[in-house]
Amino acid sequence: MIDLLHIRNFLDEATRAQLVAELHAAGGAPATVLSARAGGTVQAAVRKTTRVAVSPETRARVRQRLLARKPELEAHFGVAVAECEEPQFLRYETGDYFVPHQDGNTPMVWDESRFRRISAVVFLTQRSEDPGPDTYGGGELVFHGPYTGPQLRVPAAADPGTLxxxxxETTHEVTPVTHGVRFTIATWFR
Known part of the structure; x- marks a missing residue:
């Protein structure tokens, strides 16, 4: 079984739309993968997406909302966490992806991510096979498991504004985007 917590309306529609407008207008740089080098490294064979540079006010507002959900996350997953990492605002365009990976809390990882206990993704745009404004195709968040027994691939369907x-330590991936732009926010609780 893959343990997921869906928090619907984590962002109300007005806040979500404002964020999407800011993300469309903002620049960014290729997202990195954690490594022994400070700040990580760009590895397009592993993670091809853009980390968007949002305003400090937006980062602070979103981080505050995330931290407000800490008790709910701790109760659901049965772990205590002290903090939330700086949220990453991500833009996946056609062809962008993130291969199957784990975010931390595993003996296979010995970088800073080993302290991560809970991962969180906030969906900002609608997944749809029919192209349209603020929709994207492909780009599914897919969970893999379990470690023993039959292999599972569980896509996480979520409406915009859902966390x-x-x-x-759950293995997951983002499949290649086939059309449109997928905007999400990712963060990790330690």
Whole structure:
């Protein structure tokens, strides 16, 4: 079983729309993968997406909302966490993806991510096979498991504004985007 927590309306429609407008207008740089180098490294064979540079006010507002949900996350997953990492505002365009990986809390990882206990993704745009404004195709958040027994691939369907949380050691991926732009926010609780 894959343990997921869906928090619907984590962002109300007005806040979500404002964020999407800011993300469309903002620049960014290729997102990195954690490594021994400070700040991580760009590894397009592993993670091809853009980390968007939002205003400090937006980062602070979103981080505050995330931290307000800490008790709910702790209760659901049965772990205590002290803090939330700086949220990453991500833009996946056609062809962008993130291969199957774990975010931390696993003996296979010995970088800073080993302290992560809970991962969270906030969906900002609607997944749809029919192209349209603020929709995208492909780009599914897919969970893999379990470690023993039959292999599972569980896509996480979520409406815009929904937060999906899961244990950081859960293997997951973002499949290649086929059309449109997928905007999400990712963060990790330690």
């Amino acid at each position: 999906v949380a899961f244990r950081a």
